[in-house]
Amino acid sequence: MKRKGILIILDGLGDRPVKELEGKTPLEYAKTPNMDKLAKIGILGQQDPIAPGQPAGSDTAHLAIFGYDPYQTYRGRGFFEALGVGLNLDEDDLAFRVNFATIEDRTIIDRRAGRISTEEAHELAKAIQENVKISADFIFVGATGHRAVLVLKGMAKGYRVGENDPHVEGKPPYKFEYEDEESKKVAKILEEFVEKSHKVLKEHPINKKRKEEGKPVANYLLIRGAGTYPNIPMKFTKQWKVKAAAVVATALVKGVARAIGFDVYTPDGATGEYNTDAIAKAKKVVELLNDYDFIFLHFKPTDAAGHDNNPKRKIEMIEMADKMIGYIIKNINLEETIIAITGDHSTPCEVKNHSADPVPLLIAGGGVRTDYTESFGERECMRGGIGRVRGKYIVPMMMDLMGRTEKFGA
């Protein structure tokens, strides 16, 4: 019997015991009737996206979960960001993640320029693209909020370049480091690009208006995450012979999904932020399930709450995700579907960053074995029937339950 599959990744889901939650984790504390129902009829476990003890980025973790060895595949973040904003790149392009930031007296005051709006940032990006001339062809476009993407055409060989982002406020921007002649060239181009952009930005009407309104001006670019074409030996869709769609708002994860062959959808209202419209995403999943065999649904704000060390917010976001999942399971035939729910990594509130704690994993749907677990949470997952597995086995296990694996041997 062939089934369809839905892989739901709640970004940064895993956590550690939180004192103010009576020693429970946010997932254990949250009211999650829909995920608990799936836990009861399905099977739980823990997964290490890369390996025990190795914290993963969102990009490397998603690659690993989709079956790609990140140590072989990964060539830096920038390329996925660029794919994620819809750019089509060539094999010799070099791409960067960029922040609009606020600088004053050569000191970074705000790394996100007061979280400038997407509309303003796109207009500023357009001004830079039109007015800045440097000794390389480039593409510069806004993403969401303060985020933007820079592509240096044909400069891939210079990928060993550093960043100018000090990653904290109150410091001057770094000078771009380099490791060889090619990256030295790129570093010089980037310095030039940043200075010329700075001149365009500080005179731009949007910034003059922001200044008048007392808002941080977006007068500087912080550039990091040099990335080149990832080494994807075979697209996910070809490897598994499935039609696959992704419902994602976050550019980086969109980029990963595009790189491995998913059609990517971002329904109106899906922002990747705390204000995201989770039900809009659920509706899109249900709708796409008519046309596709495999759906990947990404939900970002659980991760943000961990980064912000805000357990209450993380609980809210998990409960929002549970409603999203509730909508999906009410509107599909679960007997004909395999649903897996996990995170790409843990983002414990106490760490305010990704950790290597293993990530809760749930698989439910037609044919799935059941274990003795009663609810979805870190502790229950420890006694779940899946045991502790590497992230790379999630998709094969799903595909097998979906009737889409091939026997090896006779």
Added chain:
Amino acid sequence: MKRKGILIILDGLGDRPVKELEGKTPLEYAKTPNMDKLAKIGILGQQDPIAPGQPAGSDTAHLAIFGYDPYQTYRGRGFFEALGVGLNLDEDDLAFRVNFATIEDRTIIDRRAGRISTEEAHELAKAIQENVKISADFIFVGATGHRAVLVLKGMAKGYRVGENDPHVEGKPPYKFEYEDEESKKVAKILEEFVEKSHKVLKEHPINKKRKEEGKPVANYLLIRGAGTYPNIPMKFTKQWKVKAAAVVATALVKGVARAIGFDVYTPDGATGEYNTDAIAKAKKVVELLNDYDFIFLHFKPTDAAGHDNNPKRKIEMIEMADKMIGYIIKNINLEETIIAITGDHSTPCEVKNHSADPVPLLIAGGGVRTDYTESFGERECMRGGIGRVRGKYIVPMMMDLMGRTEKFGA
């Protein structure tokens, strides 16, 4: 948040059910209130130092637990023994573990010369170093008890040499085997060394006195464990960017710790034997924790009791270790520390040697997830939240909880 780490290895900890202990293992039977407390607030699991089904030596197991692939790293026991007694060796040296033994009519009567005292053995070793002349430069020094170390300077290429130790009493010593021209040279030198040492030993006043007292004389050398410089790609301390100290009495394990960059301490009274002063070791750990980020505490006599097939003794030793751990946890801030407790391998009483049974593993301290386990023992570890992992993941998991890992990806 950065935490400090204490890795406690109770040598040979794991065991099998023992009939006279109502089918419990020594660890399950022993009264271990301190480890049980840590089990309740922490997380348990099982670890295979090398791989399921593969029994490990103490040297290879420690290498594996510290993150080094023993198949790539290990170059024989002798080198670690030599490092462990404080020798500084060159890359082309060849080192051996030596036993003082008793021979009569070309038959080994006692492989440990009546467990001769350290003082006597050191004096005998000195006599050999001063009086034996062979066709190679050598260093010969006593270790603890009947143990000694021989180094042949510049002879590393002859490492494919065998041993003269028959490993049982009532047999003549073996002739040294060899596999190539270089090891043939070494075998010849060793035969010469053993015979000339035999002459020095049998005439030595210490042995004359032992004979008069009816004690076995230390009149022969059993040589084994040829070892050359291990292949350590990067010191532990550099890899993890920590200041690391080891509290160890056993020469072999001291040698491993030195080889990977630990500062090694042996407090007075710590002997590695049943009479060891465990509290002295605990005090040293607490003291060192002021200056170091990572402490490795090794406790040997649990292993000896397994080798001796003495479950009662093993229980005593485990209870002694529990008091040692009790002292430590009473005198540190557990919220700011990660403690891991495990063995380097199992030494089941019924086997009287190392087995491949997985080893109980406990991790507790600030931020650590809890599971449903209540006490530290083989059976509880089987349902622990860590699951079953390879030994090489213990340190990365600790370092992640200590806030000292680096994310791979963005």
